[in-house]
Amino acid sequence: EVQLVQSGAAVKKPGESLKISCKASGYDFPIYWIGWVRQMPGKGLEWMGIIYPGDGDTRYSPSFQGQVTMSADTSISTAYLQWSSLKASDTAMYYCARHMGLSRRGAFEIWGQGTMVSVSS
Amino acid sequence: EIVMTQSPATLSVSLGEKATLSCRASQNVASDLAWFQQRPGQAPRLLMYDASTRATGIPARFSGSGSGTEFTLTISRLQSEDIAVYYCQQYNDWPPYSFGQGTKLEIK
Numbered sequence: 323e324v325q326l327v328q329s330g331a332a333v334k335k336p337g338e339s340l341k342i343s344c345k346a347s348g349y350d351f352p353i354y355w356i357g358w359v360r361q362m363p364g365k366g367l368e369w370m371g372i373i374y375p376g377d378g379d380t381r382y383s384p385s386f387q388g389q390v391t392m393s394a395d396t397s398i399s400t401a402y403l404q405w406s407s408l409k410a411s412d413t414a415m416y417y418c419a420r421h422m423g424l425s426r427r428g429a430f431e432i433w434g435q436g437t438m439v440s441v442s443s
Numbered sequence: 444e445i446v447m448t449q450s451p452a453t454l455s456v457s458l459g460e461k462a463t464l465s466c467r468a469s470q471n472v473a474s475d476l477a478w479f480q481q482r483p484g485q486a487p488r489l490l491m492y493d494a495s496t497r498a499t500g501i502p503a504r505f506s507g508s509g510s511g512t513e514f515t516l517t518i519s520r521l522q523s524e525d526i527a528v529y530y531c532q533q534y535n536d537w538p539p540y541s542f543g544q545g546t547k548l549e550i551k
Contacts, residue, residue: 357540359487367479367487367530369539383539384444417486427534429477429492436486 324348326356326418326434333440334408341404342437344418351399352376355421357430358392358403362414370416373401374426408441415439445469445533449543455551462518464546466531471511475535478507478516481545482527490529491516518548526550 329343344356357372371382375394382392394401401418416437419430446469456462466476474494479487489498491507494514504519518525531543 359542366528366545367481367532367542369532369541371538372540381538385539419487422489422492426537427475429489429498429532429534430479430487431489431492431498433486433488 324420324432326420326432328416328418328434328437331438331440333442336408336410336441336443338408338441339404339406340408340439341402342416342439344401344403344434346399346401346420349420351394352396353424355426355428356394356401357419357421358390358401359417359419359430360386360414361417361436370403372421372426375401408439410441410443412439413441444539445472445536445541447531447533447541447543449529449531449546451546452544453547453549455549456518456521457551458523459520460551462521462525462548464516464518464529464548466509466514466516466543468512468514468533470536472533472535474510475533476507476509476514477532477534479530479532480525480527481530482524487530521548521550523550 358370360368370386373380373392418434420432421428422431476494478491481487495507528545534540
């Protein structure tokens with residue numbers, strides 16, 4: 323079964339760093355694009371960016387460029403999303419999702435269960 | 444950046460009736476358009492891709508149409524489990540592969 327399992331909820335203070343994970347199983351991890359989607363409380367979906375694990379090619383939405391870093395470790399089939407200095411406005415649910423096909427142009431077919439990040443002093 | 448606009452923001456439909464949701468792109472996205480369903484407390488689920496192809500396991504009462512800048516998702520006979528927020532997303536030009544703001548579907 324193709325699956326993405328995300329790390330658990332995180333509670334942090336402003337200024338702290340954080341790295342959340344998305345572990346893939348059931349498919350050839352390096353050859354499918356994986357992306358991240360933010361959903362702030364009560365709001366819609368926002369496309370943050372996407373990474374090709376095979377070579378680390380990463381594309382960020384202009385809204386998130388410089389705010390987060392995406393990475394992937396093919397040895398353990400895991401993608402990551404990290405912050406160096408969290409803000410209260412980073413409070414949201416974060417989803418990882420895998421593209422349907424091998425092309426960079428595609429819909430998110432497989433979704434993780436989401437990781438809730440709460441940032442408060 | 445391509446802007447996706449969905450209408451209406453909220454749609455009230457009786458059980459068994461047809462629901463029609465719209466999505467407009469600010470520029471031509473060909474057929475590179477997906478629809479997602481998000482039930483309360485759940486992750487989004489892919490319903491349609493390439494504008495009109497149902498994803499695996501999606502019931503036939505869901506259909507998609509359109510190309511270019513105008514798209515429609517139709518639910519032919521609304522069932523209670525269809526109550527959710529629906530999002531469209533273009534994947535023609537990046538970054539970003541932008542989402543619409545969502546349409547909340549509720550029972551009349």
